[in-house]
Amino acid sequence: MGLFKKKTMTADRPVxxxxxxxxxxxxxxxxxxxxxxxxxHKVGAETFRTIANYAKSIGLKYLSVYTFSTENWKRSEEEVxxxxxxxxxxxxxxxxxxxxxxxxxxxxxxxxxxxPQLQEExxxxxxxxxxxxxxxxxxCLNYGGRAEIIRAAQQFARDCADGKCTPEALTEEVFSxxxxxxxxxxxxxxxxxxxxxxxxxxxLWQSAYAEYYFTDVLWPDFGPKELEKAIASYNGRNxxxxxxx
Ligand code: IPE
Ligand code: IPE
Ligand code: MG
Numbered sequence: 001m002g003l004f005k006k007k008t009m010t011a012d013r014p015v016x017x018x019x020x021x022x023x024x025x026x027x028x029x030x031x032x033x034x035x036x037x038x039x040x041h042k043v044g045a046e047t048f049r050t051i052a053n054y055a056k057s058i059g060l061k062y063l064s065v066y067t068f069s070t071e072n073w074k075r076s077e078e079e080v081x082x083x084x085x086x087x088x089x090x091x092x093x094x095x096x097x098x099x100x101x102x103x104x105x106x107x108x109x110x111x112x113x114x115x116p117q118l119q120e121e122x123x124x125x126x127x128x129x130x131x132x133x134x135x136x137x138x139x140c141l142n143y144g145g146r147a148e149i150i151r152a153a154q155q156f157a158r159d160c161a162d163g164k165c166t167p168e169a170l171t172e173e174v175f176s177x178x179x180x181x182x183x184x185x186x187x188x189x190x191x192x193x194x195x196x197x198x199x200x201x202x203x204l205w206q207s208a209y210a211e212y213y214f215t216d217v218l219w220p221d222f223g224p225k226e227l228e229k230a231i232a233s234y235n236g237r238n239x240x241x242x243x244x245x
Contacts (some may be wrong), residue, residue, distance in 0.1 A: 013235050016188035018062035019055070019227075020210070022202050023048065025194030025218030038082040043220040045090050052103060054224040056135040062184055063137050064108070066202050070144030084115060087141070091121035098129055104136040105129045108180035109143030110151075138184065145204030152178035152205075181206055189213060189234045193222045211237050 023044055030040030048065060055063045068083060094105070105125045112119070122141070155178050159165050176182065186206045190199075195216040199207065213230040215222075238245065 013231065015058050015060055015231060016234060017060070018064065018185050018187040018189075019060060019230075020064040020066075020187040020190045020203055020207070021051070022066045022190070022192040022194070022200060023219045024066075024192060024196060024200075026220060028194070029218040029220040037079055038086070040220055041083055041086055045086060047220050047222055050223065051227060052135065052137055053101070054227060056101075056103060060135050062187070063135055064140060064181075064184075064187060064203065065137065066140045066143065066200075068109075068141050068143070069201060070110070070142060070147050071201065084118060088115070088118050088121060091118065091125055095121065095125055095128065098125075098132075102132040102134040103129065104132045104134065106136060106138045106184075107141055108138050108148070109141045110147065111142060113142050136184070138181070140202070143180070143202075145199070145201045148179055149205055176205070179205055186210065188239075189230065191215075191227075191230045193217050193219045193226070209239070209241055211239065 026040030026044040027037040028040070029043065030037050033039075052063060067087070072083075073080060094101075107122045107126060111122055114122075122139075152175055156165075156170060156175070160167060181203075184206075186208070187203060187210050189212075190203065190207050190210045191213045192199075193215050195214075195218075197214055203210075211234050213233050215226060215230070217226055
């Protein structure tokens, strides 16, 4: 193997270590078909299944998906309830099929606002999938980038007040370890289907140097081919990180 670390390759191109996706466009997908918005969320959940399996097959190590934001509570009670019910059903199936899929699950976000049942399912999914070494899926659930940063700042302030550290001890590494994503490398590529050109509060800290890929394709229509297009676009970029290469 020589001195070089083996890069994950599919066909003849490298695959990033961590891809993050804003799963957007479910509502518009449904509206275009004269269906209720919840029908779009159902198909969107299936799309996630397909993409997670595909991600595993190409050797991706981390896949973060924006599932429900801290701002999504602004939607109608009917839609929020439908999304939560779908999530409960989805997590139950995920726990059932865990051994077959060999995917590791993590949850980023404030789960305390979710139903006790959903919290319990998330706990079981995370706990029992720790043993798998396939792709790690990070479900960003009741997640907001700003809320995450505030939470980390509060934790650090508490540690200082308790005499465990001093303000000078705060570095980017220390702060990163206070995020939900502690221990997970930053995403190299953030994909947003659905046509909007914004982050909507997704992984603000972690995406400082991410490459963005936007597409008009709505999430329920986003297949492996679209993911390949995003990876190809990423592979064609010159990442300078502020340097002058
Ligand atoms: C993303 O799709 C799913 C969630 C935010 C829960 P949307 O529901 O935002 O779909 P559009 O953007 O209205 O089409
Ligand atoms: C971002 O999509 C959140 C998720 C996909 C979970 P939104 O549809 O909520 O974002 P905005 O409202 O277009 O900014
Ligand atoms: Mg949307």
